[in-house]
Amino acid sequence: MNYKRILFISAICFSLFACTEDFLNKEPLSEVTPDNFFATASDLQLYTNGFYRMFPATSIYNGDSRTDNLIQNELSDELRGTRLVPTSGGGWDWEYLRDINFFLENYERSDDEAAKNKYGGIARLFRAYFYFEKLQRFGEVPWYETTIDPTDEEALTKPRDSRQFIAGKILEDLNWAIEHMPAEQEVYEVTKFTALALKSRVGLYEGTYEKYRGIEGYESYLEASVEASEELITNSPYTIYSTGNPQEDYANLFNSHDAIGTEMILARAYSEALNIGHNVNYYTTTSSYGxxxxxxxxxxxxxNSDGSRFTDQENYNQVFFTEEVDDRDPRLEQTIRTPGYTRKGQSMELAPNLGATVTGYQVTKFVTEPVYDTNGQSITDLPLFRFGEVVLNYAEAKAELNTLTQEDLDNSLNLLRERVAMPHLSMETANSHPDSFLAGQYPNVYGSNKGVILEIRRERRIELFMEDFRWDDIVRWKAGETLTQPIRGMYFPGAGEYDLTGDGETNVVLYEGERPGNLISGVQYYELGADITLDENGLIEPHPDFGNRTFNENKDYLYPIPRIELQLNPNLEQNPGWE
Structure with missing residues (x-):
């Protein structure tokens, strides 16, 4: 079944599997019981279709706003260091787990062996996905693999299991799915390849999380990531999407209405016909939202386009916009508005709209034709798992294991550089001359592979921008202090007239005091100190009131458990620092 249709059907049908408000001990409605369901492949498919609602929607592209990747008009609580312990909610929800476990307890009633392998694998994949999210957010949590009787107080008041136990169970479910699911290429449905991609992600996350906290045994998780990534690299139909046009291919991968299945292992679908949309165009182009x-x-x-470091030059922070974006990695001009930018399907060149971006660097990733600029009308399919992530996982896991070779880089990360005609990353060069700019962001990177690990992190941040990886990367690298560094934007030497398109025409005027008379149509006017604040170096300071932000190394890597859950289950312990 086409996943675009699954999205529509699941929104209607999932109420068949709705549960009462109690978590974990809910009974499904009478329409779904072991006696009258789970007999056919269609039954198994219909039930598992509901699991797709677990996947994120708009947070795919605005999840980075929790971090230093995507700066909005209001800073997140994570960036400000102002998170509080919630009374309820806060991500401590278990509805899907009960539904998954109910399915796994009953799906083998079917006589269709192929269907049982496929949909049993899908259910285990979603249970792994569910628990991985809990592990990332809360650390240790209770593991449940059966439905819970509402009178079973021992089960309902179960203490946390260790994170190693949870991670092991996640990998166990994924290995079962990988072994039993068919090797199908379906961009809108989970498959064996999705399970491999999730295993690649889980192994890298847990391996680096434990390594940077000095926990023994981290290597096994990194090896699991390498194993899954290598399988996808060598024995799957996926490649890095490229038409041989380095100035457009990266942008086109993300502004295509329909997911490009050569690289997208799994995408979330949107449809104009079914009126299923999101708001990325509105989010990035309007002055009234975000x-x-x-x-x-x-x-x-x-x-720079020749592979040299932009930050090696003197006064790199005070280079005017048209010069700083010139002759850089082509992904920059395919991610933000730069001189020559036109909207998809349009020919008019547009300057960055400083009213629509607090930093001056206006995002264009995922943005399509202006006809979709109305809130909730964007129909770009959004990536959930793509091959580009997998090759980065592979390179990083091997680098952290000290088993990375130049051949490994050429078969993974350097494929991303080839797409945009950037020089290959040289392991020898990177390790002999680690980048001091990156080292300042990640001071806990050490060892003989320090330089290449820093470069892999550079590549990851650039390639996966706005795909909601940055927070999890910061957490697993134990790099929380990075989030407290000053937040700045575009450079302006002061009040004056500016050309941001390089065509010799003024399109931005910054002024002090009275607004200039005889306003010119199409020119943007901003008052310094009111509309835009510049710091002492001439850089836009989007949040001058939040200059001294904090990150508590002893608590801020995890989220707090809601108060009501601690009252309901006295065997739960609050995460450190949140007591």
Whole structure:
């Protein structure tokens, strides 16, 4: 069944499997019982279709706003260090787990062996996905693999299991799915390849999380990531999407209405016909919602087109916009508005709209034709798992294991560089001259592979921008202090007239005091100190009131368990620092 249709059907049909408000001990409605369901492949498919609602929607592209990747008009609680312990909610929800376990207890009633392998694998994949999210958010949590009787107080008041136990169970479910699911290529349905991609992600996350906290045995998780990634690299139909046009291919991968299945292992579908949309165009183009922008430190991270470091030059923070974006990694001009930018399907060149972005660097990733600019009308399919992530996982896991070779890099990360005609990353060069700019962001990277690990992190931040990886990367690298570094935007030397398109025409005026008379149509006017604040170096300071932000190393890597859950289950312990 086409996943675009699954999205529509699941929104209607999932109420068949709805549960009462009690978590974990809910009984399904009478329409779904072991005696009258789970007999045919269609039954198994219909039930598992409901699991797709677990996948994120808009958070795919605005999840980075929790971090230093995507700066909005309001800073997240994570960036400000102002998270509080919630009374309820807070991500401590278990509805899907009960539904998954109910399915796994009953699906083998079917006589269709092929269907049992496929849908049993799908259910285990979703249970792994469910628990992986819990592990990332809360750390140790109770593991349940059966439905819970509402009178079973011992089960309902179960203490947490260790994170190693949870991670092991996640990999166990994924290995079962990988072994039993057919090797189908379906961009809108989970498959064996999705299970491999999730295993690649889980292994890298847990391996680095434990390594950077000095926990013994982390190697096995990194090896699991390498194993899954290598299988996808060598024995799957996926490749890095490229038509041989390095100036457009990266952008086109993300502004295509329909997911490009050569690289997208799994995508979330949107449809104009079914009126299923999201708001990425509205989010990135309007002055009244979010005003997201790329921060300057990320712009600085993009290499020059010859592979040299932009930050090696003097006064790199005070280079005017048209010069700083010139002759850089082509992914920069395919991610933000730069001179020559036109909307998809349009020919008019547009300057960055400083009213729609707090940093001046206006995001264009996922943005399509202006006809979809109305809130909730964007129909770009959004990536959930793609091959580009897998090759980065592979390179990083091998680097952290000290088993990485130049051949490994050429068969993984350097494929991403080839797409945009960037020089290959040289392991020898990177390790002999580690980048001091990156080392300042990640001071706990050490060892003989320090330089190449830093470069892999550069590549990951650039390639996966706005795909909601940055928070999890910061957590697993134990790099929380990175989030407290100053947030800055575009450079302006002061009040004056500016040309942001390089065509010799003024399109931005910054002024002090009275607004200029005789306003010119199409020119943007902003008052310094009111509309835009510049710091002492001439950089846009989008949040001058939040200059001294904090990150508590003893608590902020995990989220707190809601108070009511601690009252309901006295055997739960609050995460450290949140007591």
């Amino acid at each position: 005003r997201p922008g790329m921060p300057k430190d990320l712009v600085n991270s993009y290499l």
